[in-house]
Amino acid sequence: MVLIPNEQPSNSNKSVPKITKIETQKRKGRYNIYLDEEYAFPVDEAVLVKHVLFKGMEVTKEFQQQLEQEDNFSKAFSRAVNYLSYSLRSEKEVRDDLVKHEFSIETAINVIEKLKEMKYIDDLTYAESYTRTAANLNGKGPYNIRQELKKRGIKETVIEQALLEYPMDQRVENGIAAAKKVLKRTKRSSSKETTNKVRQGLMQKGFNNDEITEILNQVDTEKDEDDEYEALKKQGEKIWRKQSKLEGSKKIQKVKASLYQKGFNGDLINQFIEEKELEDE
Numbered sequence: 001m002v003l004i005p006n007e008q009p010s011n012s013n014k015s016v017p018k019i020t021k022i023e024t025q026k027r028k029g030r031y032n033i034y035l036d037e038e039y040a041f042p043v044d045e046a047v048l049v050k051h052v053l054f055k056g057m058e059v060t061k062e063f064q065q066q067l068e069q070e071d072n073f074s075k076a077f078s079r080a081v082n083y084l085s086y087s088l089r090s091e092k093e094v095r096d097d098l099v100k101h102e103f104s105i106e107t108a109i110n111v112i113e114k115l116k117e118m119k120y121i122d123d124l125t126y127a128e129s130y131t132r133t134a135a136n137l138n139g140k141g142p143y144n145i146r147q148e149l150k151k152r153g154i155k156e157t158v159i160e161q162a163l164l165e166y167p168m169d170q171r172v173e174n175g176i177a178a179a180k181k182v183l184k185r186t187k188r189s190s191s192k193e194t195t196n197k198v199r200q201g202l203m204q205k206g207f208n209n210d211e212i213t214e215i216l217n218q219v220d221t222e223k224d225e226d227d228e229y230e231a232l233k234k235q236g237e238k239i240w241r242k243q244s245k246l247e248g249s250k251k252i253q254k255v256k257a258s259l260y261q262k263g264f265n266g267d268l269i270n271q272f273i274e275e276k277e278l279e280d281e
Contacts, residue, residue: 016058022048033067035059043067044074076103076111081120088126091116092153127154127162135166139174141206142166168214171207175215178205183221188234192263195221229271232264236272252277 021034029045033053043053047070059067076098083089083097091112098108115121127149134140134148142163149159182201186194198221202212223231239258243251252273259269 016060019053019055019057019059022053022055033059035064040064041068041071043071044078046074047071072103073107073110076107077114079103080111080115084115084120088129089121090123090126090152090154091121094121095153123154124158124161126152127158128165131162131165135170135174139178139205141175141202141208141211142171143208144206147206168211171211172214172218175202175205175207175211176218178202178207179215179219179221183219188231190231190235190263191222191228194223196263225268228264229268232259232268232272235259235262235264236269236276240276 017035017040019033019035020037021032023032023034024030025032025042031043031045031048033040033043040059041064047053047067050070051067053067079101080094080098083094089097094112094115095105095108098111099105103111112121130149130152131145134145140148145163145166146159149162150156154162178201179198182198183194186197189197195216198216198219199212202215207215236255236259239255240251243254246254255276256269256273259272260266
């Protein structure tokens with residue numbers, strides 16, 4: 001007796017699944033696709049219309065993968081457009097947001113390329129806008145603006161071009177405004193310490209040495225002798241009390257050293273010490 005092996009059904013005989021239901025989701029513009037009476041995958045309205053999906057249409061495995069990839073792109077694109085609707089964004093910010101919402105890097109890159117073609121994303125436009133805002137509203141110095149743009153993924157060449165939106169005269173004007181705010185807090189400081197505090201404040205704001213020099217040329221940090229001595233007395237009284245446990249030359253030496261460190265000159269310090277010695281007699 002000859003045994004005949006069981007024949008295996010060929011792939012060609014395997015039926016291709018068909019769409020049996022297209023269901024509208026609660027979320028506007030989204031649909032659920034059912035194949036052979038079972039839920040298979042969701043699609044965006046744009047994908048549905050593009051491929052003219054209809055009940056009874058055959059969907060191969062390859063075609064389903066294509067639809068799912070296109071739907072993923074469509075969701076990522078919608079997410080990016082919504083993100084951009086609130087304000088201008090850099091390429092990096094859009095990419096980071098998409099990855100944060102669990103889209104792949106590849107999808108994010110493809111979405112960004114389309115957005116760039118549509119002029120929805122332009123790093124130069126973004127950088128120029130950021131520079132103008134930071135200069136006009138916040139009075140930031142160019143260095144701080146540069147660092148912020150770097151964090152947002154803007155290339156150095158683009159940053160250089162964007163900073164042309166912040167001319168030197170405006171930098172000096174903003175620096176003077178920042179310096180005056182510091183001056184209001186330096187009534188107890190010596191002229192020398194006042195200058196140092198203004199310089200430090202401008203550096204923290206992001207101005208460079210050349211800009212600071214020009215700003216200081218236009219801001220008067222020098223006190224007249226009476227104001228200088230009033231500032232010294234306020235500082236000196238505090239130091240004198242602090243050194244109350246010391247006596248004689250040790251106390252005087254400590255007070256003098258502290259006042260020198262605060263930038264007061266020797267003649268005014270000696271005048272203050274003489275006055276204190278007379279009070280203690």
